[in-house]
Amino acid sequence: MLQPALARQDDRQQPANITAKSFDATQQANGIIHYKNNVLLTQGTLKATGALATVYLDANNSVTRVVITGNPAHIEQLDDNGNLMQGNAATLDYDNVKQIAVLTGNASVDQKGRGSAKGDRLTYNTQTSQMTGESNGDGLVHMTFLPTPKPAGAAPAKAAAPAPSQSSPAPQGQH
Numbered sequence: 001m002l003q004p005a006l007a008r009q010d011d012r013q014q015p016a017n018i019t020a021k022s023f024d025a026t027q028q029a030n031g032i033i034h035y036k037n038n039v040l041l042t043q044g045t046l047k048a049t050g051a052l053a054t055v056y057l058d059a060n061n062s063v064t065r066v067v068i069t070g071n072p073a074h075i076e077q078l079d080d081n082g083n084l085m086q087g088n089a090a091t092l093d094y095d096n097v098k099q100i101a102v103l104t105g106n107a108s109v110d111q112k113g114r115g116s117a118k119g120d121r122l123t124y125n126t127q128t129s130q131m132t133g134e135s136n137g138d139g140l141v142h143m144t145f146l147p148t149p150k151p152a153g154a155a156p157a158k159a160a161a162p163a164p165s166q167s168s169p170a171p172q173g174q175h
Helices: 009-013
Strands: 017-019 022-025 032-043 046-057 063-078 084-095 100-111 115-125 131-134 142-145
Touching: 032 063, 046 084, 063 100, 084 115
Parallel strands: none
Antiparallel strands: 017 032, 022 032, 032 046, 046 063, 063 084, 084 100, 100 115, 115 131, 115 142
């Protein structure tokens, strides 16, 4: 199974920034903020874009969940090795508490150097890197695995020399 690389861990320690053409907010504990048109959310190497975003806050005004919709909504992030992950779907739903991202509606995730997954719904745990996928109706999930790159200048494997015969003739002159 495709094992996605973990999301860049230090991104969670960075400030989250959201820009859009407009927003409508309830500035109180357990509030909700709606961002509309040209939404851009960034946090470290994480970047998410879409047409609409709904941000849910807890009692301390900390973000607990973000739902982004678009045509498509897009997310990208570097992993700790510098490899880019990109995802697209009609809806991106990220639970910041459980650290689970759910991409629904023509969902796809591509990871540079690792492979890709496509389906109606892809669920990705950013802590454990576990991914599940499903499709509705007659659709199928699809995964592509890329081969591990060989080191530059590696020589092709040589064929092993045949083993010496076990039934060698008796030395000459001896009976």
